[in-house]
Amino acid sequence: MEIIHSHKVLTLIRRGLNLIDRRLADHGVKVMLVMQEMLAADGCQDEELKKILGLLALLHDVGAYRTEEIDNLVKFEMGNVWEHSVYGYLFLREFTPLGQWAEVVLYHHADYNTMEEQPEQIRRYAQMMHTADRAVIWHDEVKRTEEDLDRHFSKGSGIVFSPESIDLWRHCQKSGIFSRLDDPHCLDAALNCSRLSSQEATAYLSMVIRTIDFRSRVTVAHTVGVMEIGLHLARKMGFSEEICQQIYYGAMLHDLGKIGIPVSVLEKPGRLTPEETAIMRQHVTLSGQIIEGCVDQTTARIALRHHEKLNGSGYPQGLSAEDLSLPERLLAVADIVSALCMSRSYKEAWPKERCLAVLWDMCREGELDSRIVSVMETFFDEIMAPANEASEPLRDVYERIYTEYRSVLKSHI
Ligand SMILES: [Fe+2]
Numbered sequence: 001m002e003i004i005h006s007h008k009v010l011t012l013i014r015r016g017l018n019l020i021d022r023r024l025a026d027h028g029v030k031v032m033l034v035m036q037e038m039l040a041a042d043g044c045q046d047e048e049l050k051k052i053l054g055l056l057a058l059l060h061d062v063g064a065y066r067t068e069e070i071d072n073l074v075k076f077e078m079g080n081v082w083e084h085s086v087y088g089y090l091f092l093r094e095f096t097p098l099g100q101w102a103e104v105v106l107y108h109h110a111d112y113n114t115m116e117e118q119p120e121q122i123r124r125y126a127q128m129m130h131t132a133d134r135a136v137i138w139h140d141e142v143k144r145t146e147e148d149l150d151r152h153f154s155k156g157s158g159i160v161f162s163p164e165s166i167d168l169w170r171h172c173q174k175s176g177i178f179s180r181l182d183d184p185h186c187l188d189a190a191l192n193c194s195r196l197s198s199q200e201a202t203a204y205l206s207m208v209i210r211t212i213d214f215r216s217r218v219t220v221a222h223t224v225g226v227m228e229i230g231l232h233l234a235r236k237m238g239f240s241e242e243i244c245q246q247i248y249y250g251a252m253l254h255d256l257g258k259i260g261i262p263v264s265v266l267e268k269p270g271r272l273t274p275e276e277t278a279i280m281r282q283h284v285t286l287s288g289q290i291i292e293g294c295v296d297q298t299t300a301r302i303a304l305r306h307h308e309k310l311n312g313s314g315y316p317q318g319l320s321a322e323d324l325s326l327p328e329r330l331l332a333v334a335d336i337v338s339a340l341c342m343s344r345s346y347k348e349a350w351p352k353e354r355c356l357a358v359l360w361d362m363c364r365e366g367e368l369d370s371r372i373v374s375v376m377e378t379f380f381d382e383i384m385a386p387a388n389e390a391s392e393p394l395r396d397v398y399e400r401i402y403t404e405y406r407s408v409l410k411s412h413i
Pocket residue numbers: 060061073081084108109
């Protein structure tokens with residue numbers, strides 16, 4: 001049984017990216033479409049290269065989660081936008097099969113005349129993406145004439161933009177690319193060009209989830225913790241392997257909607273105000289909007305009910321015991337254990353007793369299922385071992401990415 005439909009993963013990612021900022025809605029897909037047409041105009045026959053560059057175009061702004069930078073991105077002349085370029089590049093390089101091609105994203109806003117030292121291929125495709133990106137912003141945000149855009153490109157030719165990529169753009173423009181950017185069928189077709197294997201699909205999806213978890217040191221291992229705790233607790237409960245896998249993938253998707261929650265709320269130290277709490281709670285509804293129709297229904301429900309409580313005090317639906325299946329109740333337990341025990345490196349994690357005391361308190365309040373908590377208690381160490389094991393390399397990657405982030409950024413500003 002296919003739990004997450006591979007052919008729908010790009011749709012799922014597209015919806016997720018669209019939640020980062022309303023002004024960037026479908027920006028990635030549009031740049032993908034232009035990029036594909038520029039490559040066709042260039043006579044590119046290499047299917048693998050077309051796929052790589054299409055995916056890079058779709059994901060090029062995955063690092064843009066800071067509102068201040070987005071304010072700059074949607075202007076035609078942008079000022080400093082290195083942060084999202086560096087951040088996106090590091091994630092793509094680290095977690096996807098794109099490897100060094102990710103440098104195209106690193107330089108997607110770099111001026112042509114600053115790129116002499118880069119390898120020819122990177123320079124060439126980064127410039128195509130730069131041109132495609134600015135043309136899409138012109139179309140969506142600046143909203144002046146195509147002739148004005150052409151004058152801008154002429155003025156920047158050889159300095160900001162490579163003459164070659166301007167030529168390719170002009171070719172697309174002549175064949176009516178501006179009108180295709182407004183056509184939902186053309187955008188869907190651009191997205192559906194790339195077929196992902198199920199392994200690739202999981203890699204790209206995990207990468208997007210990590211950009212959310214990696215926003216703060218405290219949440220680096222959260223999703224992977226829920227996945228591993230959920231899986232191993234489910235096995236100890238004696239669930240069939242099929243249900244165990246649904247729990248595992250439900251856990252993978254459960255907080256995906258946080259991509260649409262402002263970082264100021266997500267990372268706020270201390271208590272949230274009632275307004276901020278309401279915003280934070282929207283992450284479940286947003287997860288629902290992202291995954292709708294892209295994963296099997298049982299898995300979707302497991303993902304979307306992780307904050308529901310047996311006594312009806314949970315959210316977003318305020319469901320109660322009779323509505324909640326055992327796997328759904330289990331994920332709620334796994335989420336809490338991960339939040340309590342995986343929020344720091346495992347040497348500083350909450351001791352088992354303290355974590356179990358919280359779970360039993362919640363059972364007494366009528367919030368959690370005591371049968372599940374009891375299995376958690378019996379096999380606590382066995383369940384936590386694989387979760388800690390999976391989280392340690394991620395913490396190392398986190399430290400490495402942030403060290404590199406600072407040094408790459410410093411070398412470009
Ligand atoms: Fe960008």
